Amino acid sequence: MTEQTGDGELTTTEAMRVATRRLAQDGSETPRLDAEVLLRHTLDLDRTEVFLRAEQPLGRNHAAAFFALVERRIAGQPVAYLTGFREFMSLPFHVNQEVLIPRPETEVLVEWALGWLAGHPHATVVDVGTGSGAIAISLAAHMGPGWRGQIIAADVSVGALAVAARNRTTLLPPERQDRVRMVRGSLLEWSGGSVDLVLANLPYLTPEQMAANPALAAEPALALDGGGDGLTLMRALVADLPRVLSITGAAGMEVDPGQIAPLAKLISRAMPDASLQVLPDLAGLARHAVLTRTNGGRRLA
Ligand SMILES: C[S@@+](CC[C@H](N)C(=O)[O-])C[C@H]1O[C@@H](n2cnc3c(N)ncnc32)[C@H](O)[C@@H]1O
The missing domain is CATH 3.40.50.150 (Vaccinia Virus protein VP39)
Incomplete structure (x- = not known):
């Protein structure tokens, strides 16, 4: 993990940017979407709620949890296994390995x-x-x-x-x-x-x-x-x-x-x-x- 990603003072937007760059460098075909889904999962917030706190600090604990998920994604885990869910026929199906x-x-x-x-x-x-x-x-x-x-x-x-x-x-x-x-x-x-x-x-x-x-x-x-x-x-x-x-x-x-x-x-x-x-x-x-x-x-x- 980079020094920057361990920084609890990152705002939500900055954390998204850092994570998107990491994911893009290391092979995700949908880096921004992956970062957004993992961030929403970390914060347990919907898209609008994440947007509303865009300029607020993410906080050390949330930053650590978020970037740990990003690293697991880079190591090859699908986003659905990391969040535990995938939508199918408009229903949130629980999934695991x-x-x-x-x-x-x-x-x-x-x-x-x-x-x-x-x-x-x-x-x-x-x-x-x-x-x-x-x-x-x-x-x-x-x-x-x-x-x-x-x-x-x-x-x-x-x-x-x-x-x-x-x-x-x-x-x-x-x-x-x-x-x-x-x-x-x-x-x-x-x-x-x-x-x-x-x-x-x-x-x-x-x-x-x-x-x-x-x-x-x-x-x-x-x-x-x-x-x-x-x-x-x-x-x-x-x-x-x-x-x-x-x-x-x-x-x-x-x-x-x-x-x-x-x-x-x-x-x-x-x-x-x-x-x-x-x-x-x-x-x-x-x-x-x-x-x-x-x-x-x-x-x-
Ligand atoms: C491609 S997955 C499909 C899962 C689900 N139906 C879907 O569409 O998301 C195939 C499933 O078939 C199961 N499977 C493999 N061999 C089987 C067999 N001989 N009889 C019944 N199920 C089998 C696997 O365990 C797996 O859950």
């Missing part, structure tokens, strides 16, 4: 599922590989009061299920908490079938993609590593869908854009009766394969 930090592209899958569930008020849903519970809990939070379905949040990781359980308690009002049930198990192996909607954002990165992005090292490999071509888990999941999905069921899966074509092939082989659609993510990349079992033929948009 046991779970993937939810990504904005997954919101597209949740939005699609909300639309599908609006027409299926008694549906049984499984979120396979729930992690922080981002998908399952967002659905439970955003489906209207008349929705009477059940959402199963499944994962192999005990640590992830503990995070999801905490988010269920903190993010859902008491009357909605029993919409979500946790199950520990691999893929859909534990399920007896008759599931109306399967959603899966399973690990899909190849070893090459993981090696090329060192920033991912902070997140659990169990949440990222999709094996040789990235589709190891997805292949097993798709093979099990005909057994598990109800005859009018649907499924939505997130993958890497380069995996959409092989995934579509897997789906049409396993379920020739399903109609298939590809949804773009926020950057316009083909990211989600959604299928419905309607006997209506196959469509790949």
Whole structure:
């Protein structure tokens, strides 16, 4: 830490400036935003409150805590792990090293599922590989009061299920908490079938993609590593869908854009009766394969 960063007489604005410079020098792609989020977290203030005390001294204790977080960020910790939160579907999800930090592209899958569930008020849903519970809990939070379905949040990781359980308690009002049930198990192996909607954002990165992005090292490999071509888990999941999905069921899966074509092939082989659609993510990349079992033929948009 520099001499300057240990100075308790820095104003809030000066501390922001020093931290932004440090972060920019040492590799953060969003130095100002990172500094601002870490400062707000340190002070437990919102953006406006931080702005209002811009010219006040930060104080020694707050300065020490703030610059300690900045150093951890420089050492490779994602901001979300440092603050313990990441917003997803307008909800502040608690996250820690046991779970993937939810990504904005997954919101597209949740939005699609909300639309599908609006027409299926008694549906049984499984979120396979729930992690922080981002998908399952967002659905439970955003489906209207008349929705009477059940959402199963499944994962192999005990640590992830503990995070999801905490988010269920903190993010859902008491009357909605029993919409979500946790199950520990691999893929859909534990399920007896008759599931109306399967959603899966399973690990899909190849070893090459993981090696090329060192920033991912902070997140659990169990949440990222999709094996040789990235589709190891997805292949097993798709093979099990005909057994598990109800005859009018649907499924939505997130993958890497380069995996959409092989995934579509897997789906049409396993379920020739399903109609298939590809949804773009926020950057316009083909990211989600959604299928419905309607006997209506196959469509790949
Ligand atoms: C990419 S993360 C997604 C987390 C969350 N659904 C989200 O969208 O933010 C994948 C999750 O799948 C879980 N997972 C890995 N292998 C699994 C398996 N065989 N069965 C079920 N879950 C698995 C990991 O523990 C991790 O929580």
